[in-house]
Amino acid sequence: MDWMAAGVTLRLAAWTTGVLLVIGLPLAYWLATTRFPGRGVIEALVTLPLVLPPTVVGFYLLVATGPEGLLGRFLSLMGVDRLAFTFPGIVLGSVVFNLPFAVRPFTAAFESVDRRLVEAAWCLGVPRWRTFWKVVLPLSWPGILTGIVLSFAHSLGEFGVVLMVGGNIPGVTRTLSIAIYDEVQALNYAAADRMALALVGFALAVLSLTYLLQRKVVRR
Amino acid sequence: MRLRQYLRGLLVVLAGGLWVSACQKPPVSDPRPRELHVAAAADLRYALEVMRVQFEAVHPGVQLKLSYGSSGQFFAQIRNGAPFDLYFSADVDYPQRLIAEGLAVDTSFFLYAVGQLVVWVPNDSPLKLERWEELAGPNVRRLAIANPQHAPYGRAAIAALQALGLYERVRDRFVFGENVAQTAQFVASGAAEAGIIALSLALAPEMQARGRYRLLPHEHYPPIAQGAVILLPAAQRPEAWAFWRFVQTVEGRQVLASFGFLSPDAVGLWTGWPQG
Numbered sequence: 001m002d003w004m005a006a007g008v009t010l011r012l013a014a015w016t017t018g019v020l021l022v023i024g025l026p027l028a029y030w031l032a033t034t035r036f037p038g039r040g041v042i043e044a045l046v047t048l049p050l051v052l053p054p055t056v057v058g059f060y061l062l063v064a065t066g067p068e069g070l071l072g073r074f075l076s077l078m079g080v081d082r083l084a085f086t087f088p089g090i091v092l093g094s095v096v097f098n099l100p101f102a103v104r105p106f107t108a109a110f111e112s113v114d115r116r117l118v119e120a121a122w123c124l125g126v127p128r129w130r131t132f133w134k135v136v137l138p139l140s141w142p143g144i145l146t147g148i149v150l151s152f153a154h155s156l157g158e159f160g161v162v163l164m165v166g167g168n169i170p171g172v173t174r175t176l177s178i179a180i181y182d183e184v185q186a187l188n189y190a191a192a193d194r195m196a197l198a199l200v201g202f203a204l205a206v207l208s209l210t211y212l213l214q215r216k217v218v219r220r
Numbered sequence: 221m222r223l224r225q226y227l228r229g230l231l232v233v234l235a236g237g238l239w240v241s242a243c244q245k246p247p248v249s250d251p252r253p254r255e256l257h258v259a260a261a262a263d264l265r266y267a268l269e270v271m272r273v274q275f276e277a278v279h280p281g282v283q284l285k286l287s288y289g290s291s292g293q294f295f296a297q298i299r300n301g302a303p304f305d306l307y308f309s310a311d312v313d314y315p316q317r318l319i320a321e322g323l324a325v326d327t328s329f330f331l332y333a334v335g336q337l338v339v340w341v342p343n344d345s346p347l348k349l350e351r352w353e354e355l356a357g358p359n360v361r362r363l364a365i366a367n368p369q370h371a372p373y374g375r376a377a378i379a380a381l382q383a384l385g386l387y388e389r390v391r392d393r394f395v396f397g398e399n400v401a402q403t404a405q406f407v408a409s410g411a412a413e414a415g416i417i418a419l420s421l422a423l424a425p426e427m428q429a430r431g432r433y434r435l436l437p438h439e440h441y442p443p444i445a446q447g448a449v450i451l452l453p454a455a456q457r458p459e460a461w462a463f464w465r466f467v468q469t470v471e472g473r474q475v476l477a478s479f480g481f482l483s484p485d486a487v488g489l490w491t492g493w494p495q496g
Contacts, residue, residue: 169285
């Protein structure tokens, strides 16, 4: 078992989920409530990583964050050397690639909140932010949990983007899924087997726990 | 309300997780000066592992972090800023180009070995390796070679097949490994009936247990002269130079020789091929 890779994997999943919460919740709330006519396009953009091959996402990220890319130039102005082959680089790749896994369940959850309750709160003089915090968020909780768990579990197993953007650097960007790929090439099937089993077990446990929790919350 | 407590708890846990993982980063005053990141051609996979153990025994506190892949992929990654300290290519062209682009220390270039090609088949294969024509026969539906676009061993394999007059007959059977180690894995797992791989991989215990091989005659392909360089970020790091020297010691050369690498002077054995 490559514990270093396991550590990188967990850190990557935690950061991805954290960033997705911060940018995904507002984005999803906006998508769920807006009357903006171009909403469909934005939704399509968010869903795009779901259907695109990871190589496409990885390639664009490499180009964009490279020394000639727009993002890369901006970053070097900010004093950041480069993103490719670094841990923040694979977090960025993972966030982009997991966007639909978080934002879609978030949006669906916000949409299912009864609009009348929100408006009732407003009529009673509750400020918008407090309404969101006290009414919307508690009511859409199961969907938000689903989004968190899906993106966490999915980023545990992310392979293509991480390999392309991160290379395969031990302790920095070598996640479990890449360590497995590496061990298979080394014909070290026993090690690959252990890590694969660990990933299967962990993913199964996380997903089962979510479904259990969700059922409880829904039944309430 | 219980739900709000759930949510709040979750946020606290997540924030805590992020905080902990942020704290795990070593403080700025203590970077990891003792780690050496080595990008190595995949044919070195087993040999470098042996060298790593020997080197770390003599240099306690220095940790070699090895990444294996095709030479061309590492070349591209290094040009894109991948943070490696040393680069062991399976050819001389890629390291020379890195020097020309100012990404590697020019005085650090050295030939460390000359690789050899073998045809490898699994134990239960009916193929007779005495006759090269069998590669074009009905027993080989898939022939694994490394991707010639970025793997020097793939290019050598194609040159050898052309010299044997088999290239046109086998070209539609190729399966391309991303690097020569993956190529070896393709045949070792039985996914391909035969493969053209590096002798250094065929000599690894993992491969020897699974199949047999025959050396391709040297006159059939240009010498796989392999060069290494220290990359610019490590130019001033004594550990990098220590490993650079270690590979060239008798000890280091013995390890390479035990994995079937020829000494760099062996380039002269290739008659009829332009040297260099």
